Amino acid sequence: MIKVKKQKIYLCYGWGKNGDITLMTQRVPRYTSYPTAPHFHDKINAGHYQSWLNELPSEMDLSLYFHVPFCRQLCWFCGCHTKIVNHYDPIARYMKLLQQEVELVSTQLQTKQVKHIHFGGGSPTIVSPQDFLDFMSKVKDQFSISPTAEIAIEMDPRTLQPEKIQAYKQAGVNRASIGVQDFDEAVQTAINRIQPFPMVRDIVAQLRRTSIEDLNIDLVYGLPFQTQSRLLHSIAQTLKLKPNRISLFGYAHVPWMKKHQNLIQEQALPCEQERLEMFEAATHLLSSRGYVAIGLDHFVRSDDALAKAEKEKTLQRNFQGYTTDTAQALLGLGVSAITTLPASYVQNTSNYIDYEKAIGSNQLPVARGIALNRDDIERRDIIMSLMCTMSAQINRAKYALEFNQLQPFFEQDDIEYYNGTLRIKPKGRPYMRLIAANFDSYLNKNQQQYSKAV
Numbered sequence: 057m058i059k060v061k062k063q064k065i066y067l068c069y070g071w072g073k074n075g076d077i078t079l080m081t082q083r084v085p086r087y088t089s090y091p092t093a094p095h096f097h098d099k100i101n102a103g104h105y106q107s108w109l110n111e112l113p114s115e116m117d118l119s120l121y122f123h124v125p126f127c128r129q130l131c132w133f134c135g136c137h138t139k140i141v142n143h144y145d146p147i148a149r150y151m152k153l154l155q156q157e158v159e160l161v162s163t164q165l166q167t168k169q170v171k172h173i174h175f176g177g178g179s180p181t182i183v184s185p186q187d188f189l190d191f192m193s194k195v196k197d198q199f200s201i202s203p204t205a206e207i208a209i210e211m212d213p214r215t216l217q218p219e220k221i222q223a224y225k226q227a228g229v230n231r232a233s234i235g236v237q238d239f240d241e242a243v244q245t246a247i248n249r250i251q252p253f254p255m256v257r258d259i260v261a262q263l264r265r266t267s268i269e270d271l272n273i274d275l276v277y278g279l280p281f282q283t284q285s286r287l288l289h290s291i292a293q294t295l296k297l298k299p300n301r302i303s304l305f306g307y308a309h310v311p312w313m314k315k316h317q318n319l320i321q322e323q324a325l326p327c328e329q330e331r332l333e334m335f336e337a338a339t340h341l342l343s344s345r346g347y348v349a350i351g352l353d354h355f356v357r358s359d360d361a362l363a364k365a366e367k368e369k370t371l372q373r374n375f376q377g378y379t380t381d382t383a384q385a386l387l388g389l390g391v392s393a394i395t396t397l398p399a400s401y402v403q404n405t406s407n408y409i410d411y412e413k414a415i416g417s418n419q420l421p422v423a424r425g426i427a428l429n430r431d432d433i434e435r436r437d438i439i440m441s442l443m444c445t446m447s448a449q450i451n452r453a454k455y456a457l458e459f460n461q462l463q464p465f466f467e468q469d470d471i472e473y474y475n476g477t478l479r480i481k482p483k484g485r486p487y488m489r490l491i492a493a494n495f496d497s498y499l500n501k502n503q504q505q506y507s508k509a510v
């Protein structure tokens with residue numbers, strides 16, 4: 057059961073480091089899936105995935121996610137699945153394997169209709185312009201890409217050159233998400249990522265000149281040496297670039313899972329209370345500049361498609377974060393990529409050698425996954441609805457235990473229940489994950505184990 061401090065509920069953004077199970081340090085997932093990835097298991101294999109792909113109806117829309125697990129330099133705060141490479145050869149080889157995987161997956165499908173494509177990583181911008189164009193032409197050969205499809209790519213500005221931007225335009229890319237994190241030099245030094253403001257400003261200008269105008273900028277709060285005033289200054293600089301969207305992620309410090317995060321000086325990290333204040337101050341600044349808060353960590357201009365989707369209650373959440381993508385099948389390709397299907401999740405191997413071996417022998421490179429039962433599906437709908445629309449229709453009698461656990465949030469007036477709908481009030485937004493976590497039956501099991509260990 058979630059243990060709540062009586063007077064004040066603090067927000068948790070990561071994993072507790074002291075071993076105490078207060079809300080401040082308790083593990084709470086970001087719910088890009090439900091059940092979350094740690095609950096996937098290796099009983100799901102390529103055979104299952106193949107039959108699930110075969111069953112997708114011929115009229116169903118698809119989304120494609122391509123993972124490029126390479127970067128030029130390691131950011132010490134990084135929580136992504138990536139590998140540092142100093143030569144181009146492994147990248148070229150990988151892009152060829154990815155092309156083969158496109159073919160392998162496509163031959164299993166009756167439907168080829170693609171509405172969304174997303175390149176993530178790692179740093180997809182590490183791929184050469186020619187390899188990117190060759191890859192996209194393979195995708196276009198194997199799938200039917202809607203003329204209005206959103207084609208998005210995550211960009212590390214330090215690996216971008218004008219020729220790459222031209223290639224993106226030629227390939228139909230129409231959305232870019234630019235990794236910034238923070239503009240402050242002391243913070244950049246502490247995370248091993250020097251990226252001055254003029255570099256980002258020039259990239260933004262080039263993208264706009266090339267008519268790639270739907271821009272998102274990633275910022276992170278809770279980084280070493282970050283203070284409220286440094287973060288607000290970074291946000292003010294970001295605002296000068298007028299992006300349509302800003303993601304403001306809470307730094308997840310998990311050195312026991314990501315060993316390189318030990319390079320971050322822990323004593324330089326802001327405490328939970330400071331993080332909460334940073335997020336509140338950032339929300340205040342962004343709202344005063346016309347950005348609408350979306351879900352957990354996104355801020356968008358009021359005319360943005362995400363704002364419209366939130367209003368119309370069609371906003372979705374998947375492994376890439378918040379999206380307007382309503383496709384029921386999001387196929388993840390590449391090392392470690394995760395696929396979402398109507399009643400299952402499937403994850404590719406995270407081991408490069410295993411990936412190469414599987415593709416080389418014409419096998420889908422599946423490592424694990426999970427098939428959802430009815431209870432999973434019902435809870436997934438509740439959790440995703442809370443994470444996207446801050447409300448969910450819930451039968452209170454059926455979830456009496458969960459409502460009991462929510463009592464502190466009712467007492468603090470963060471939530472209300474009316475006419476069968478649980479609603480998170482605007483002041484309860486920072487507690488969204490904690491509120492959603494009450495409906496996570498897997499997490500509850502974990503907490504009991506964790507509790508005993510203390």
Ligand SMILES: C[S@@+](CC[C@H](N)C(=O)[O-])C[C@H]1O[C@@H](n2cnc3c(N)ncnc32)[C@H](O)[C@@H]1O
Pocket residue numbers: 127133134135136176177178179210211212213234235236237274275276305306307308309
């Ligand atoms: C794949 S990266 C984006 C593209 C490119 N690799 C870059 O960093 O510019 C995705 C984003 O995840 C966020 N991120 C990475 N590690 C994180 C962590 N430990 N905690 C919170 N956010 C993190 C960063 O904002 C980063 O821009």
Ligand code: SF4
Pocket residue numbers: 126127128129130131134135136138177178179212235
């Ligand atoms: S934050 Fe981005 S650029 Fe930095 S190591 Fe991680 S994936 Fe690579």
